[in-house]
Amino acid sequence: MSTPLRTLLTAALSCGLVLVAAISRAHAADSTALTIYPAQQQDLFMPGDFATQSGYALVHQQRTFTLHAGMQTLTLQGLAARLDASALLLQFPAASDVRFAGLRVLPPVHGVAALLQQAIGAKVTVSNAQGAALVSGKLRAVDGARLLVEAASGALHLVSGDVALPAGLKLGAPGQQAQVSVDAPHAGSYRAELVYPTAGLGWRPDYALMLNSGTSCRGTLEARATLANHSGTRFDDAHITLLAGTVHAPAGMIAMGTPRLMAAPAEAAAPAPPAQSGLGDYRSYRLAVPLSLAVGAVVQVPLYAPHNLACAHAAVFGDAMPPGWSPQQPDFNPDNHHAESGNPRIEITFTAPQNLPSGEARVYLPDADGSLQFIGASGIDNARKGDRVVLVPGNAYALKVTRSRTHWQVDGKVLTEGLRYTLSNTSRSARTITVYTHPQRWREWMLLHSAPQPVARSVDTLMWRVRVPAEGSANIDYTLRYDAADAPAPR
Numbered sequence: 001m002s003t004p005l006r007t008l009l010t011a012a013l014s015c016g017l018v019l020v021a022a023i024s025r026a027h028a029a030d031s032t033a034l035t036i037y038p039a040q041q042q043d044l045f046m047p048g049d050f051a052t053q054s055g056y057a058l059v060h061q062q063r064t065f066t067l068h069a070g071m072q073t074l075t076l077q078g079l080a081a082r083l084d085a086s087a088l089l090l091q092f093p094a095a096s097d098v099r100f101a102g103l104r105v106l107p108p109v110h111g112v113a114a115l116l117q118q119a120i121g122a123k124v125t126v127s128n129a130q131g132a133a134l135v136s137g138k139l140r141a142v143d144g145a146r147l148l149v150e151a152a153s154g155a156l157h158l159v160s161g162d163v164a165l166p167a168g169l170k171l172g173a174p175g176q177q178a179q180v181s182v183d184a185p186h187a188g189s190y191r192a193e194l195v196y197p198t199a200g201l202g203w204r205p206d207y208a209l210m211l212n213s214g215t216s217c218r219g220t221l222e223a224r225a226t227l228a229n230h231s232g233t234r235f236d237d238a239h240i241t242l243l244a245g246t247v248h249a250p251a252g253m254i255a256m257g258t259p260r261l262m263a264a265p266a267e268a269a270a271p272a273p274p275a276q277s278g279l280g281d282y283r284s285y286r287l288a289v290p291l292s293l294a295v296g297a298v299v300q301v302p303l304y305a306p307h308n309l310a311c312a313h314a315a316v317f318g319d320a321m322p323p324g325w326s327p328q329q330p331d332f333n334p335d336n337h338h339a340e341s342g343n344p345r346i347e348i349t350f351t352a353p354q355n356l357p358s359g360e361a362r363v364y365l366p367d368a369d370g371s372l373q374f375i376g377a378s379g380i381d382n383a384r385k386g387d388r389v390v391l392v393p394g395n396a397y398a399l400k401v402t403r404s405r406t407h408w409q410v411d412g413k414v415l416t417e418g419l420r421y422t423l424s425n426t427s428r429s430a431r432t433i434t435v436y437t438h439p440q441r442w443r444e445w446m447l448l449h450s451a452p453q454p455v456a457r458s459v460d461t462l463m464w465r466v467r468v469p470a471e472g473s474a475n476i477d478y479t480l481r482y483d484a485a486d487a488p489a490p491r
Contacts, residue, residue, distance in 0.1 A: 030061070030062040030063055030064055030191075031061065031062045031239070032059065032060070032061050032235055032236070032237070032238045032239070033059075033060040033061075033238060033239040033240070033241070034057055034058070034059060034060070034201065034235060034238045034239070034240045034241070034293075035057060035058040035060070035240075035241045035243060036055075036057045036201055036202060036203045036227060036240060036241070036242050036243070037055075037056045037057060037202065037203075037243050038202070038203060038204060038205075038242075038243070038244060038245070038246075038357065038358065039054055039055045039056070039202025039203065039204060039228075040204065041054035041055070041202070044200075044202050044228045044230060045202075045204065045226055045228045045298055046228075046298070047296060047297065047298045048296045049230065049232075049295050049296035050230060050296075052082075052199065052200055052230050053082070053199045053200075054199065054200070054202060054230075055199055055200050055201045055202030055228065055230065055231075056197060056198075056199060056201070056202065057197065057198055057201035057202070057231070058195060058196070058197050059079075059080060059083075059194070059195065059196055059197075059198060059235075060193060060194070060195050061193070061194040061195075062191065062192075062193055062194075063076075063191070063192055063193075063194055064189060064190070064191050064192075065189070065190050065191075065192060066188075066189050066190075067098070067182070067184040067187060067188060067189075067190055068184065068187045069184055069185065069186045069187050070183065070184065071101060071181065071182075071183050072181070072182060072183075072184065073179050073180070073181045073182075074090075074179065074180045074181075074182060075106075075177060075178075075179050076090070076177065076178045076179070076180060076194065077175065077177050078175045078233065079175050079176040079177065079178060079196065079233065080175065080176060080196070080198035080200070080201075080231040080232060080233040081108050081175055081176050081200075081231060081232025081233055082198050082199040082200045082230075082231050082232055083176055083196050083197065083198045083231075084196065084197045084198065084199070085103070085105045085178065085196075087196060087197050088103060088178060088180075088194075088195075088196040089193075089194070089195045089196065090180050090182070090192055090193075090194050091192060091193045091194075091195065092182070092190055092191075092192045093190075093191070093192075096184075096185075096190055097184075097185045098182050098183070098184050098185070098190060098192075099182060099183045100180065100181075100182060101181040101182055101183050102180070102181035103178060103179070103180055103181070104178065104179040104181075105176070105177070105178050105179075106176075106177035106178060106179060107177070108175060108176045108177065108232070116139070116142045116147070116163070119139050119165055120139050120140065120141065120142070121138060121139065121140075122138065122139055122165060122166055123136070123137065123138055123139075123166060124136070124137070124138075124139045124147070124149060124163050124164065124165055124166075125163070125164045126147055126149060126157075126159050126160075126161045126162065126163050126164075127161050127162045127163075127164070128161050128162075129161070129162070131162075134157070134159050134161055135149050135151055135157040135159055136149075136151065136152075137149045137150045137151040137152060137157070138150045139163075140156065143158070145160050146158050146159065146160050147159055147160070147161075147163060175232065175233040176232075176233070198231045199231070200228075200229065200230035200231035200232060201227075201228070201229055201230070201231045201293075202227075202228055203225055203226060203227045203228070203242050204225075204226050204359050204360075205223060205224070205225060205226075205244070205303055205356070205357045205358070205359030205380075206223075206224045206225075206226050206300070206359055206360060206362075207221060207222065207223050207224075207356070207359055207360065207361035207362070207380060208221070208222045208224075208361070208362050208363075208364065209221050209222075209311075209348070209361055209362070209363045209364065209391065210222070210364045210372060211311075211348075211363065211364065211365045211366075212366075213365070213366045213370075217310065217311040217312055217313040217348065218308070218309070218310055218311065219308075219309065219311060220306050220307065220308050220309075221306065221307045221309055221350075221353065222302075222306045223302070223303040223304040223354070223356065224300045224301065224302055224303055225242055225274070225285065225300065225301050225302075225303045226298065226299070226300050227240070227242075227291075227293065227298070227299050227300070227301070228297070228298045229293035229294065229295060229296065229297050229298075230295075230296060231295075232295060233295065234292070234293065234294050234295050235292065235293045236292045237290040237291075237292055238290055238291060238292070238293065239286075239287070239290055240286070240287045240290075240291050241284050241285065241286045241287075242274065242284065242285040242286075242287070243282050243283075243284050244282060244283040244284070244285065244355070244357035244358075244382070245281065245282035245283060245357070245382060246358075246382070273288070273302045273303060273304050273305055274286055274287050274288060274301070274302075274303065275288065276354075276355065283355055283357065285303065287301060304353075304354050307353040307354070309350050309351070309353055310350065311348050311349060311350040312347075312348070312349045312350070313346070313347070313348055314346075314347045314348075314349070314432070314434055315344040315345070315346060315347075315396045315399050315431060315432070315433045315434065316344050316345050316346075316347050316433075316434045316435075316436070317342070317344040317345075317401040317421075317433060317434070317435045317436070318340075318435055318436035318437055318438075319436055319438075320436050320461075320463075322438045322440075322460040322461055323438065323440075325440065326440060326443055327440070327441070327442065329484075329487055330413070330415070330441060330442040330482060330484035330487050331440070331441045331442070332410055332415050332441065332482075332484075334408055337405055339402070339403060339404055339405075340401070340402070340403040341400070341401070341402040341403070342395075342400070342401065343395040343396055343397065343399060343400055343401075344395065344396050344399050344400075344401055344433055344434075345392050345394070345395050345396070346376070346392065346393055346394055346395065346396055347390055347391070347392055348363065348378075348390070348391040348392075348393065349388060349389065349390050349391075350388075350389055351386060351387070351388060351389070352383040352384065352385055352386060352387045352388075352389050353385070354385050355383070355384055355385050356380055356382070356383040356387075356389065357382055358379070358380060358381055358382045359379070359380055360377055360378070360379055360380070361377065361378055361379075361380050361391055362374060362376075362377045363375050363376050363377065363378070363391060363393040375393055375394065376392075376393025376394035377393060378391035378392045378393050396431075398425060398426045398427035398431075399423070399424070399425055399426075399427075399431060399433060399468070400423075400424045401421055401422070401423050401424075401433065401435065402421070402422045402424075403419060403420065403421050403422075403437075404419070404420050404422070405417065405418065405419055405420075406418040406419060406420050406477065407479065413483070413484040413485050413487065414481065414482070414483050414484070414485070415441060415442075415481070415482040415484070416448070416479065416480070416481050416482075417441070417479070417480050417481075417482070418477070418478070418479045418480075419437075419477075419478055419479075419480070420475055420476065420477050420478075421435055421437075421464075421475065421476040422473060422474075422475055423435070423466055423468045423473060423474045423475070423476070424468070424472075424473040425468040425469065425470065425471065425472060425473065426471060427470060427471070428470050428471065429470050430467055430468065430469050430470050431467075431468050431470075432465055432466065432467050432468070433465070433466055433468055434463065434464070434465050435463065435464045435465075435466065435476060436461060436462070436463050437461070437462050437463075438460050438461055438462075439460070439462070439480050439482075440460075441480075441482045442482040442483075442484050442487065444482065444483045444484065444486075444487075445480055445481065445482045445483075446480070446481045446483070447462065447478065447479070447480060448479040448480065448481050449477070449478060449479040450462075450464075450476070450477070450478040450479075451475075451476070451477050451478070452464060452466065452476065454478075462478070464476050
């Protein structure tokens with residue numbers, strides 16, 4: 001008795017799907033779990049099947065083996081094509097006394113032709129599209145879309161069509177193969193865990209902040225996990241854990257487009273967010289339901305339920321933190337003056353409503369018609385619940401800040417310098433601009449005059465917040481005195 005299997009030939013893609021389906025049922029692992037680590041490489045998250053060493057994941061599979069007593073070799077099939085064979089482990093329970101004796105990695109099995117190569121030497125029957133038999137005999141070779149079959153008479157036939165294989169013929173599952181030699185103390189059925197790392201699997205958090213219209217800063221933060229599978233192997237109904245944090249992958253494997261969203265039945269309830277917990281010094285997220293990852297698939301699942309939050313919107317010019325440089329001697333050279341000019345950056349600040357793993361946030365704002373428009377993206381570093389998160393989606397087009405010098409006087413080792421920031425606003429509403437500056441000509445300095453007064457100052461920073469009228473301008477005028485009496489002679 002034989003089992004018909006569609007092979008190719010005019011429809012190679014559909015053949016491949018039929019073969020894979022038939023084999024996966026016969027050779028699937030008892031269960032599969034994936035631990036997927038964060039990945040940042042953008043190419044990993046493009047849909048399609050291509051080779052990549054980006055991404056890092058651990059595959060955990062429970063498998064059952066029937067062993068005889070003594071030394072024997074087990075063939076493991078359907079492994080990820082980009083596995084790291086040096087870290088493959090097949091672990092039997094300690095009480096079983098089954099011992100590892102060796103490992104050998106075999107060439108991978110992919111595609112219809114590669115699968116049928118395993119049937120060479122077996123008796124096959126090739127039929128046409130109407131089901132009429134073309135030839136029966138031993139399969140001798142596979143040449144693309146054609147099969148070389150030796151009939152009972154010894155004649156060789158090169159044919160194309162549907163092929164039926166003997167029911168007892170066991171084809172290996174597509175993917176990488178490995179042989180593990182073990183020594184069993186006695187015959188019996190043994191359950192073991194197969195663990196190995198692979199490249200081509202990774203995840204990243206993706207955030208969307210949908211701001212409300214109006215003058216107050218409020219919005220909804222959505223958090224999703226984007227997963228990509230370019231491991232070269234399909235995983236069905238896998239229990240998935242996502243690890244968050246900065247994890248160093250082994251050398252040769254790199255840890256951290258348009259995502260293809262998982263299609264759910266219309267009547268299905270929204271999937272529950274993953275269960276969050278700690279794992280050592282990291283965070284882990286276990287998906288609520290098993291997930292299937294096809295080869296080349298990019299899918300998204302919720303990381304958290306959407307959060308409504310309050311935020312703060314600011315236009316900021318200059319760095320809040322000082323550059324960390326100070327001269328070894330006073331810098332009293334008038335030519336060392338940089339007349340700054342530019343558009344202040346937009347800063348949107350909020351308190352993290354949950355632990356937010358490092359990822360990218362896209363910011364949206366409704367236009368006059370109520371349609372959400374993308375207004376910029378910004379990275380989020382690993383943030384704990386309650387941490388302050390600052391997004392910088394872009395620069396404020398209608399605002400501009402220019403700095404110029406208004407006064408310069410050197411009297412021995414004392415320098416007096418006057419500076420002005422000119423703030424302009426071409427929008428139809430008043431705006432507040434935050435300006436940072438860092439006196440750096442010498443470490444001993446004094447603010448002699450400022451209009452308006454800074455709202456904050458420290459040993460190396462001055463900060464102002466200035467309201468700029470609609471379609472108008474405002475100035476910040478200030479004077480610094482540097483006293484280098486105890487310093488080397490100024491250059």
